[in-house]
């Protein structure tokens with residue numbers, strides 16, 4: 001929980017993820033078995049060597065940016081112009097409170113007084129914010145809403161998508177490092193997902209951090225659907241708005257979740273196609289990697305409180321998030337048992353065939 005609280009409290013927007021990266025580097029420094037590596041695009045890979053090296057690796061991927069603003073300059077003494085990055089409906093942002101974070105640590109609060117839509121008409125492209133004092137160009141602006149607050153079993157923050165996913169993956173690493181699993185496990189933290197998977201495309205196109213033999217689990221917080229409520233456990237995401245994921249790998253994740261449910265009380269999970277957005281598994285799949293996905297249901301997706309018609313804190317269910325970490329740990333510990341394709345499934349159904357074929 002400490003990892004979740006600390007990570008989600010950091011300011012981050014697409015292409016300006018430096019504070020999260022810094023935090024992750026500190027996390028790794030304090031944990032000698034972990035190793036950190038970066039590629040030319042600034043994506044970060046944290047790795048824990050398995051007890052039996054050489055087999056395929058398990059990579060849990062999450063993006064570390066979130067929709068928000070970058071200050072461009074002062075229009076006059078009290079108004080700053082900021083570029084908006086990521087997808088947020090323009091009709092919700094007027095009057096919303098903003099907080100700018102300068103490199104120096106100085107923070108300036110303000111309020112949106114003008115919002116301009118992008119070419120598609122719905123998306124916020126730029127805003128003007130009334131502020132108490134001047135804001136330095138380049139400062140990160142985020143919605144000034146409840147941040148890293150626990151209330152009634154929910155966790156509210158400026159940014160859950162997808163720093164809460166990254167926090168879950170790092171929490172898994174924190175647990176695994178005490179007794180490393182058989183297979184090597186890594187966490188890939190990517191940049192600028194909210195501007196169209198830019199970091200993930202870089203990571204997949206000419207891979208330096210990824211290997212073609214990796215088994216990738218893409219993590220997300222995904223807009224909750226009527227059939228995947230919060231509180232009913234993490235979701236094995238069989239697909240997203242754009243594509244469906246590796247069938248054999250998804251089946252293995254489901255088996256692990258089922259086994260975990262049988263052996264531990266209080267663990268529940270869901271399995272569904274989450275069409276609220278496209279996730280990085282689609283990118284990895286497009287570049288020939290083996291990818292599946294797991295997510296938790298997210299409230300106020302991209303800070304859009306559509307019922308209240310205003311900007312609000314994103315939120316996840318704490319039980320779902322904790323169960324997601326438990327599921328990651330179980331997958332990592334049993335990862336070496338996975339046989340590519342549907343090996344285990346075929347064995348099972350063929351045994352049944354052998355037994356009953358005489359009746360055909």
Ligand SMILES: [Zn+2]
Nearest residue numbers: 161162220221
């Ligand atoms: Zn996301």
